[in-house]
Amino acid sequence: MSELIPPSETSEPIPIRTGTITAEDQKEAVVRLGSAKGGWWRQVGWRHLIAWVALFFGLFPILFLFSAAINPIGTLSTAQLIPNGASLENFSKLFDTTEYVAWYWNTMLIALVAGTLSMFISACAAYAYSRFRFRGRRLGLLGLLLIQMFPQFLAIVTLYLMFTTITDYYPRIGFNTPWSLIILYLGGALGVNTWLMKGFLDTIPKDLDESARVDGATHAQIFFGIILPLITPILAVTGLLGFIGYVNEFLIANVFLTDPESKTLAVGLFGLVAGERNNNFGVFAAGAVLAAIPTVVLFQILQRFIVGGLTTGAVKG
Numbered sequence: 478m479s480e481l482i483p484p485s486e487t488s489e490p491i492p493i494r495t496g497t498i499t500a501e502d503q504k505e506a507v508v509r510l511g512s513a514k515g516g517w518w519r520q521v522g523w524r525h526l527i528a529w530v531a532l533f534f535g536l537f538p539i540l541f542l543f544s545a546a547i548n549p550i551g552t553l554s555t556a557q558l559i560p561n562g563a564s565l566e567n568f569s570k571l572f573d574t575t576e577y578v579a580w581y582w583n584t585m586l587i588a589l590v591a592g593t594l595s596m597f598i599s600a601c602a603a604y605a606y607s608r609f610r611f612r613g614r615r616l617g618l619l620g621l622l623l624i625q626m627f628p629q630f631l632a633i634v635t636l637y638l639m640f641t642t643i644t645d646y647y648p649r650i651g652f653n654t655p656w657s658l659i660i661l662y663l664g665g666a667l668g669v670n671t672w673l674m675k676g677f678l679d680t681i682p683k684d685l686d687e688s689a690r691v692d693g694a695t696h697a698q699i700f701f702g703i704i705l706p707l708i709t710p711i712l713a714v715t716g717l718l719g720f721i722g723y724v725n726e727f728l729i730a731n732v733f734l735t736d737p738e739s740k741t742l743a744v745g746l747f748g749l750v751a752g753e754r755n756n757n758f759g760v761f762a763a764g765a766v767l768a769a770i771p772t773v774v775l776f777q778i779l780q781r782f783i784v785g786g787l788t789t790g791a792v793k794g
Contacts, residue, residue: 545762567759580745592719595666603674713782
């Protein structure tokens, strides 16, 4: 049974001040308040300043592009942050004088199909590299990483010659078709996304696989029924990154798509400002504003998975 420890005889009593507040007390309070303000600025205030500066640099291009889209004059030399008048004339010119609807449809078709298929292919490869041990596994992973050092555009001559023959025999998947770009993009599906998914899969305990295998589940049932629902965050991240990359891709699309109705948004909008940049800038800005809507909507839908998908796989490789 513990004994009560008496208070120390040497401890000094806490002084309690009574009476009116003097002028010295007021000065001391002002000094303490000033030091508290200085401490808040050193600890938190400078972060707010950096956040506002970053927000300004992030929003300024968007506001400038939107103001150029609603500027009735529609030229680069007259573009300003706050236009004198606002109208939808540039949007009407965009739909009346260009094949913007066809460009939009081609871009969404290519980005959605290629993004979904590349995400699925990367998930299958990541599952194999994470769960199985086979000869050439480490060499294959290293090869996937090294191949990404060389852009796909380096093989553009070879790809062009290949699709020249394909167009002669199978014109539906040849030049000036969205399926030709989908096939090309899927050729580079394996890469960084496979590494991201593998890192995420390594954090999932293998006991789940073994328990399901004991119950008689096949590898396909384990992959589709257990693994895929658990890796939803990294699927959302890779799908979003793939969608954005395919929407913005220009070099290969500019070579394989030459007909006006077969172009994507990147190729079609570039054609508006390639020759007469000053005159068509308002129409270009209107098309760019509309082109950003699907990406923003998809980002808002998947944003709750993004942080978890990017950070979880980096904890354990």
